[in-house]
Amino acid sequence: MPKVLISDKMDPRAAAIFRERGVEVDEITGKTPDELKAIIGQYDGLAIRSATKVTKEILDAAPNLKVIGRAGIGVDNVDIPAASAKGVVVMNTPFGNSITTAEHAIALMFALARQLPEANAQTQQGLWPKNGFMGVEVTGKTLGLIGAGNIGSIVASRALGLKMKVVAFDPFLTPERAVEMGVEKADLDTLLAKADFITLHTPLTDQTRNILSKENLAKTKKGVRIINCARGGLVDEAALKEAMDAGHVAGAALDVFVQEPAKESPLFGTPNFICTPHLGASTDEAQVNVALQVAEQLSDYLLDGGITNALNVPSLSAEEAPKLKPYMALAEELGSLVGQLEGDHVQGVSVEVEGHAAELNQKPITAAVLAGLMRVYSDTVNMVNAPFLAKERGLDVREVRHDREGDYQTLVRVTVKTESGDKSVAGTLFGHGSPRLVELFGIKVEADLEGHMLYIVNQDAPGFIGRLGSTLGEAGVNIGTFHLGRRNQGGEAVLLLSVDGAVSQEVLNDICKLAGVKTVKLLRFA
Numbered sequence: 001m002p003k004v005l006i007s008d009k010m011d012p013r014a015a016a017i018f019r020e021r022g023v024e025v026d027e028i029t030g031k032t033p034d035e036l037k038a039i040i041g042q043y044d045g046l047a048i049r050s051a052t053k054v055t056k057e058i059l060d061a062a063p064n065l066k067v068i069g070r071a072g073i074g075v076d077n078v079d080i081p082a083a084s085a086k087g088v089v090v091m092n093t094p095f096g097n098s099i100t101t102a103e104h105a106i107a108l109m110f111a112l113a114r115q116l117p118e119a120n121a122q123t124q125q126g127l128w129p130k131n132g133f134m135g136v137e138v139t140g141k142t143l144g145l146i147g148a149g150n151i152g153s154i155v156a157s158r159a160l161g162l163k164m165k166v167v168a169f170d171p172f173l174t175p176e177r178a179v180e181m182g183v184e185k186a187d188l189d190t191l192l193a194k195a196d197f198i199t200l201h202t203p204l205t206d207q208t209r210n211i212l213s214k215e216n217l218a219k220t221k222k223g224v225r226i227i228n229c230a231r232g233g234l235v236d237e238a239a240l241k242e243a244m245d246a247g248h249v250a251g252a253a254l255d256v257f258v259q260e261p262a263k264e265s266p267l268f269g270t271p272n273f274i275c276t277p278h279l280g281a282s283t284d285e286a287q288v289n290v291a292l293q294v295a296e297q298l299s300d301y302l303l304d305g306g307i308t309n310a311l312n313v314p315s316l317s318a319e320e321a322p323k324l325k326p327y328m329a330l331a332e333e334l335g336s337l338v339g340q341l342e343g344d345h346v347q348g349v350s351v352e353v354e355g356h357a358a359e360l361n362q363k364p365i366t367a368a369v370l371a372g373l374m375r376v377y378s379d380t381v382n383m384v385n386a387p388f389l390a391k392e393r394g395l396d397v398r399e400v401r402h403d404r405e406g407d408y409q410t411l412v413r414v415t416v417k418t419e420s421g422d423k424s425v426a427g428t429l430f431g432h433g434s435p436r437l438v439e440l441f442g443i444k445v446e447a448d449l450e451g452h453m454l455y456i457v458n459q460d461a462p463g464f465i466g467r468l469g470s471t472l473g474e475a476g477v478n479i480g481t482f483h484l485g486r487r488n489q490g491g492e493a494v495l496l497l498s499v500d501g502a503v504s505q506e507v508l509n510d511i512c513k514l515a516g517v518k519t520v521k522l523l524r525f526a
């Protein structure tokens with residue numbers, strides 16, 4: 001009988017489901033990392049919320065562990081690459097606490113508008129401070145929504161019900177979806193300039209870290225109020241403190257902090273600052289939802305091999321899996337490539353298969369393209385929820401199957417529709433199923449997409465490669481592989497270089513300054 005450990009406080013119905021399904025379960029919460037390391041070896045499954053940190057060290061001490069289930073959305077407390085390397089499936093429950101968290105954001109917005117916590121505290125001290133708490137109405141005010149995914153879209157619908165205007169910034173929000181949601185799609189600067197309240201609903205990624213930086217806070221309207229129920233690190237806490245002290249930001253409510261538990265913060269004690277200890281998902285309803293879901297998902301996997309809401313493996317039947325596996329790796333790389341190069345502008349995606357690829361079930365291939373494409377924006381996207389999320393956001397997804405065989409025996413082509421036209425990348429499988437890029441935006445270029453890569457577009461001219469090599473060499477950047485393609489002699493050329501590690505912004509700037517360079521971008525592949 002498989003054995004599961006529930007290591008964070010979870011609704012008791014989770015343990016009941018495990019037992020009903022025939023899975024042995026222990027509930028041992030509040031352990032230190034060393035204590036967890038000492039016991040994790042006996043378990044096949046681990047059910048967690050946010051308190052347990054599943055580090056590489058914990059995984060190394062867990063030889064029997066097959067699956068980790070997060071009763072919630074964010075998986076920042078799990079080292080997913082380390083779990084994948086150990087063959088441990090990581091699952092989450094992406095929708096169970098969305099409504100609850102959206103309601104928390106709205107509750108904090110009202111608390112800020114009427115300074116409820118401080119008014120309550122002073123009233124209970126017997127001060128009856130009737131003249132000290134002049135509030136603001138939310139009716140007719142503009143709510144700036146940064147991130148319009150599951151939670152953001154629920155917040156928007158609630159705010160519209162409160163007769164607010166909603167302006168949303170989300171690179172993946174299509175104009176059609178914005179209309180459907182009843183919000184105005186805007187760029188970040190427009191949102192910052194217009195919003196009376198700003199609420200954040202994105203994951204924490206390299207793009208979103210400090211999205212409310214000192215510089216961006218300065219672009220907000222004087223008197224703005226800020227709410228963060230998503231992840232600590234989206235708001236620069238020191239800059240927020242300064243902006244509040246200067247009277248520019250009228251109020252801020254944080255449910256999440258860079259350091260959690262947040263036992264101290266310069267923001268504590270600041271007038272009109274409100275905080276809660278990461279309570280966004282803490283309602284009976286949400287905790288029942290996520291507990292039931294995580295117990296069912298872990299039991300399915302441990303008992304029957306069924307995979308749902310996995311973040312690091314595709315959901316597949318046992319028969320299809322071996323044939324599709326290399327295609328899905330190729331599809332995800334192509335999706336990731338267009339996502340990194342064009343993500344902000346994508347309105348639609350077409351996935352074409354030809355040759356041998358056309359004989360397979362195309363759905364997982366398309367799902368892998370979408371997962372690669374959208375992972376740039378959300379680390380919780382997986383092959384299971386990527387097609388659903390794409391549909392929900394009005395992303396036009398097409399699948400085309402060609403029976404003909406072209407230049408390659410098998411080919412997957414991904415074309416994204418953008419404001420500046422259609423852009424296409426294509427790849428094939430070589431040897432024993434190794435994915436290889438063969439075409440990039442109309443230029444024939446062969447490359448394995450792996451690790452850190454530099455993408456450079458330049459005007460084809462003699463001596464350029466030498467100058468580029470010197471620039472990288474002087475910066476101590478070692479080139480692993482080098483792939484070159486061009487439209488025609490003297491025309492536009494594309495270079496894809498694999499490099500041994502990340503390249504600093506300074507070096508990227510130096511490359512930009514080389515004669516003939518049009519675009520430089522650092523890409524990252526698994």
Ligand SMILES: NC(=O)c1ccc[n+]([C@@H]2O[C@H](COP(=O)([O-])OP(=O)(O)OC[C@H]3O[C@@H](n4cnc5c(N)ncnc54)[C@H](O)[C@@H]3O)[C@@H](O)[C@H]2O)c1
Nearest residue numbers: 074147148149150151170172202203229230280281377378
């Ligand atoms: N406070 C809590 O207890 C609590 C509870 C649940 C979820 N969360 C967190 O809330 C966040 C949102 O969850 P969700 O379920 O809505 O996720 P989601 O993946 O459905 O939505 C995230 C949205 O952010 C957008 N996005 C990504 N990068 C962006 C960028 N650079 N600028 C603007 N938008 C960008 C994505 O396109 C997507 O639409 C997550 O970080 C999650 O972990 C917190």
Ligand SMILES: O=C(O)CC[C@@H](O)C(=O)O
Nearest residue numbers: 049050072073074281282
């Ligand atoms: O488990 C919690 O209480 C927080 C969950 C939340 O941060 C999430 O990402 O789902």
